[in-house]
Amino acid sequence: MKVLNARIDGQRTCGPCAGHPDPYACPCCGSASSPITGDFCDRCAVADHLTALLHDLPARPDAQLAPLREALMAAESPRTVLTWLRTSASARLLREIAVSGRTVTHADLDACAVASGRGAAKSTDYLRRLLVAYAILPARDEYLAGIEHHPARMVALYPHHASLLRPYVRWSVMPRARRRATHTPSTLGRTAWARTRVNAAVAFLQHLSSLGLMLEKATQHHVDRWLGEGPSTRYELRDFLVWAARRGHSRDLEVPIRGKSDPEGIDDAAHWDLLQQCLHDEELPLDVRAAGALVLMFGQHLSHIVALTTGHLGETDGHLTLRLDDTPIRLPGPLALLLKRLVEERPRYGWNANTPSTWLFPGRRPGAHRSTGPLARALTTHGIPLRASRTTALIQLAQDMPPAVLAPLLGMHVTTAQQWRRRCGTDWTAYLQARRRALEAGRQTTIW
Incomplete structure (x- = not known):
């Protein structure tokens, strides 16, 4: 690899640029040299590092990674690529997998993540996102x-519990997760739901092992005592015990269902003021305004908001629509203008500029949308209480629409919509009668 030497006292002292008429110009293309490398411009330095990283590869990985090499050399933000090539463990991991002679697969990256600990898991996740973003x-x-x-x-850590954990995951946890994924995109919360249940099962089995007991010998006393000595997440053990009892692995053991307190909303005047602020206050960041408006108007979870793409937007009769599930929603004028601005002014820096993306809220990682945590903190910092705002929005919507209409509109289960209806205590007799009369008269009513 070429020597990338730094500036010393304003002059180049060695390397291919020594004696170059412009000490701060790239000798390859004449562009301004990079403050990172000192000699070459960012784009030429990227080409140099790619040559070093991916040289002399076997034929199959070399052919697979050729589009990646070309895309990185033509990246809109070469400095981001250069930093990744110079400092990232994921770049070194790519080299290690490629020199083995195999094409890179999801299975290879999964094996690296499982075998090498949490730090390697983050590196493989970053590399995976980069390869997916460039269609490798x-x-x-x-x-x-x-x-x-x-x-x-968990099975690798506790192999003595594998005879129970494997069938529990295979026949209980995974089927439900897959069924949900066929209807709505998976979220981090759904992953946490599954992990918490598996962790609770492992922790309880470990507790029984410390007492010298097998699961079939466990009694209700053991369950109650274990639940009372730990955090509330232990109540997720209920799912495992129900499955175990049905399969004959244990007695019928009970875990109380934790009651959920009703979420508290904000008063209507404050809710309206916050919505108007999001729609019209130019001093707020654009992404905060857009996300806050979607929470305050449609009661959406942030995990659903950050996963919205330009494909969720459409146009009907000259009006902008938003599709949260199957039904396009005609947006009011101020919100339509706000989302149009969001599409036009999405940040184009780092990997956002380098990888193709249709996210309304693009993130910093390759091809990824923004994480919910930073966005939640930004909303809270600007005075938008997420849970209370969402509660008030859903109560107001449940007052205006029956569950059969609300559920497909917002992408929620009809049972959830019914729970919100019961909370607001609305009688839908008048709505249904008006709807029936309109249908009999051959007219279509506008739901939104």
Whole structure:
């Protein structure tokens, strides 16, 4: 690899640029040299590092990675690529997999993540996102894959419980996760749901082992005492015990269902003021305004908001629509203008600029949308209480629409919509009668 020497006292002292008429110009293309390398411009330095990283590869991985090499050399933000090539463990991992002679696969990256600990898992995740963004690897549901990999790690750590953990995950946890994924995109919360249940099962089995007991010998006393000595997440053991009893692995053991307190909303005037602020206050960041408006108007979870793409937007009769599930929603004028601005002014820096993306809220990792954590903190910082705002929005919507209409509109289960209806205590007799009269008269009513 070429020597990338730094500036010393304003002059180049060695390397291919020594004696170059412009000490701060790249000798390859004449562009301004990079403050990172000192000699070459960012783009030429990227080409140099790629040559060093991916030289003399076997034929199959070399052919597979050729589009990646070309895309990185033509990246809109070469400095981001240069930093990744120079400092990232995921770049070194790519080299290690490629020199083996095999084409890179999801299975290879999964094996690296499982075998090498949490730090390697982050590196492989970063590399995977980069390869998927450039179509080197096919896209897959990473949250669903995470649900599959976690039990494998737990079985590797506790092989003496494998005879119970493997069938529990195979016949109880995974089928439900896959069924949900066919209807709505997986989220981090769904991954946490599965991991918590598996972790609770492992912890209880470990507790029984410390007492010298097998699961079939456990009594209700053991369950109650274990639940009372730990955090509330232990109540997720209920799912495992129900499955075990049905399969004859244990007695019928009970775990109380934890009651959920009703979420508290905000008063209507404050809710309206916050919505108007999101729609019209130019001093707020654009992404905060857009996300806050979607929470305050449609009661959406942030995990659903950050996963929205330009494909969720459409146009009907000259009006912008938003599709949260199957039914396009005609947006009011101020929100339509806000989302149009969001599409036009999405940040184009780092990997956002380098990888193709249709996210309304793009993130910093290759091809990824923004994480919910930073966005939640930004909303809270600007005075938008997420849970209370969402509660008030859903109550107001449940007052205006019956569950059969609300559920497909917002992408929620009809049972959830019925729960919100019961909370607001609305009688839908008048609505249904008006709807029936309109249908009999051959007219169509506008739901939104």
